Each structure stands twice: as C-alpha cells, then as structure tokens.
Amino acid sequence: MSHGSHSQESEQHLYEGDQSKLYSGVLAHHHDVNSSESKAQVAKIWKVTGILALITIVEVIGGLYLYQYVPKWVINGAFLILTLYKSYFIVKVFMHLGDEVKWFRFCVLIPLLLFIWFIIAFLYDGGAWLEFNQNNPARFDYHQTK
Amino acid sequence: MSHSTTATTPKAFGGGRSPFNVSYGKIMMWFFLLSDAFTFSAFLISYGTTRFFSAVWPDPNHVFHSFPFMGEANLPLMFVSLMTFILILSSVTMVLAVHSGHCNDKQGVIKWLLWTIIGGIAFLSCQAWEWTHLNHLGAWWGSFQDVSSPKELYEHFFKADALAAASPEQLSQSTNNFFNFFFTITGFHGAHVTSGVIFNIMILINTVNGTYEKRGQYEMIEKVGLYWHFVDLVWVFVFTCFYLL
Numbered sequence: 001m002s003h004g005s006h007s008q009e010s011e012q013h014l015y016e017g018d019q020s021k022l023y024s025g026v027l028a029h030h031h032d033v034n035s036s037e038s039k040a041q042v043a044k045i046w047k048v049t050g051i052l053a054l055i056t057i058v059e060v061i062g063g064l065y066l067y068q069y070v071p072k073w074v075i076n077g078a079f080l081i082l083t084l085y086k087s088y089f090i091v092k093v094f095m096h097l098g099d100e101v102k103w104f105r106f107c108v109l110i111p112l113l114l115f116i117w118f119i120i121a122f123l124y125d126g127g128a129w130l131e132f133n134q135n136n137p138a139r140f141d142y143h144q145t146k
Numbered sequence: 147m148s149h150s151t152t153a154t155t156p157k158a159f160g161g162g163r164s165p166f167n168v169s170y171g172k173i174m175m176w177f178f179l180l181s182d183a184f185t186f187s188a189f190l191i192s193y194g195t196t197r198f199f200s201a202v203w204p205d206p207n208h209v210f211h212s213f214p215f216m217g218e219a220n221l222p223l224m225f226v227s228l229m230t231f232i233l234i235l236s237s238v239t240m241v242l243a244v245h246s247g248h249c250n251d252k253q254g255v256i257k258w259l260l261w262t263i264i265g266g267i268a269f270l271s272c273q274a275w276e277w278t279h280l281n282h283l284g285a286w287w288g289s290f291q292d293v294s295s296p297k298e299l300y301e302h303f304f305k306a307d308a309l310a311a312a313s314p315e316q317l318s319q320s321t322n323n324f325f326n327f328f329f330t331i332t333g334f335h336g337a338h339v340t341s342g343v344i345f346n347i348m349i350l351i352n353t354v355n356g357t358y359e360k361r362g363q364y365e366m367i368e369k370v371g372l373y374w375h376f377v378d379l380v381w382v383f384v385f386t387c388f389y390l391l
Binding site: 031032033038041042045046049052053056059060062063064076079080083086087090091093094095096100101102103104107108111112114115118119122123125126127129130133134 | 158159165166167168173176180183184187191192194195196197198199200201206207222223227230231234235237238240241242244245246248249251254368371372375376378379382383385386389390391
C-alpha cells in the first residue's frame, strides 16, 4: 500500500493519517460475502439473536408469573444477571468489541468499574433515606400530623 | 517504517502505530458511548435510589398492561416485550449491515440498513402509542401532585391491596416520581433512537450514492452501528429497571 502523490490523498494523510492501517481485525480482512468465513459469522449473529430472544422470553415469564412464587431478591437477582448476560453478548458480538485488540477492550471496559461504586453509594443513600423517613413519621407520613 | 508482513503481532506500545489498532473515528465513538453510558446510568441509578426509599411504588404489571387495539384486555408486559423484540431485531439487522460492509457488499448494506430504519421507526411508533396511552390515564411530567385526589385515580398503577394500604400522600409522591423518571428516561432513550434513525438514513443515502464504495470501505456503517447497538443496549437496561424489577 503505497502513498500516491495524489494531492487529495496526502491532504487526508496530513489530517487523519493512513486510516487503512488502523482498522480493527474485523475490517482488515475483506472477504467475499459468500465465503465460508462470512457465512460462519452470519450464523453466529443469528445464534446470538436466538440467545437474546430466549433470555427476553425467560425474563417476561419471570416478570409475569414466577415473581408470585419466588422470593423477590431471587427473581430480581436473576433479572439483573440475565440483563448483564444479554449486554455481554450485545457488546461482544454485535458491537464487535470481542474482535478488538486487548488494550482497546481494557480501555473501554475498565472505566465501567466505576459503576460498582456508583451503585453501592446510591443504594446506600436510598437506604439511609428510607430509614430516616421511617424514623421521622412527621416528615413523610402526614397522617400522623392530621 | 517498512511495510513488513510481520505487522500482525507487533508490540502494543512499541511505537510507530496505534496500540489500539482502531481508527480515530471509531475510538471516539466508543468513548462517546462510554460517557453516554454514564449519563443513562445516572438516570437509572437515581430512579433506583428514589424507588428504594419510597414506601410504596407503582406496580409495572399494572401500569403497563395495555396493548393497542385490544381495548381493556389485561396483557401485562406484552407490548413492551414486543418493543424489546423490535429493537433487538433492528440491532441484528444493523450488525448484518455492518457485516455486509466488511464484505464490500453494497446491496447487502442497503437491504439491512432499510430493515434497521424500519425497525427503529416501528419502535418509536410503539413508544408514541405508549406515551399517549399513559397520558390519557393522566400521567405526564409533574402529574399526580394533588394529595387530595381520590384513590381511584391510582387504580391503574397499583396492586389492589397495595392501593388500599397506602396513604394518599404516599400514592401521590410515588406516582409522581415514577412518571417523572419514566418520561425522562424513555424520552432520553427515544431521542437517541430518533437521532440513530436519522444517522441510519444518512448512511443509507451515502451507500446508495456509492460514497463508501469509492472510499473502498464501509467503516462509517460500523461507527453508526456502534451507536445503534448502544441504543439497544440501553433499552435492555431500561426494560429491566422499569418493567421487570
């Protein structure tokens, strides 16, 4: 791949560099749409579609019926795990993050660790408010003051 | 810098190349999505906090039990499940458009982008119906603030026993909070879907005009695709937080 002396190309090179060298592993391999690699990838996409649909159906069944028989924390925990499982497939396969190089994956995923603190802090805050409201009836339960 | 064929496994931080092996535009799209993820999660986590400290809360199976053209039939979660499937399928057609782009298959890109746009518009139409329906029940930003309202006003949103046990103040406060968050979060998400549809239409026009064919690659489909998948990803979380938990 040689740089031509074409003025437009060199101008683009000046501003953007040779982007063709920076394509991820996915775009680096152009193959025929009817090749076996291409068909294998399409088959994988449909397989993931099936998994996502199946998880959604399980979630809806859980939300409709199971919540009456299963303890609340169990069903809610299952919902959260299934949601994270779905997002894992969307990010890895649909967004092709699984095909990127290791350092780029880390760069995107490590900041997400902040969510751990984010969720703990805010649920703790919500819990503190709940306790405060319950121990201070005058604050929210206006029945007491009427 | 020679064009050596050993460039397949160079040292990541050896210099002379991007350690990420990704173009600038795609890196920036990822970082934008990362920041957008924190915006959405700020909404969802504050929703969770509010719900956590509320003594009562509307029951999703009661709030979302209607279906277009089904009258008063009690079909909890069915409509939102349909919306979820529409969005997941539009995400699938988008990834197939990206795949066609990898193969430089122009007709494939056009076909799958069209399906993605149709899916996006179908989802937005569903959301418009749901908003209108809830609005007819009196729900909007800042609604249900009147503490002296009769309890019948809330019967669409609560289980019968929870409704009987709750005080008017609790009903007013929690329903008001619930719908403020509901319209803000689904509205913010709907705005993302709308701009996603517009981006999709723009890259469809470019594809039809042969812009990417001349460029020799369809990376723009991949970048807009990332945005579209993110919108689907957010909906997965909205679905769990609002309709399931």
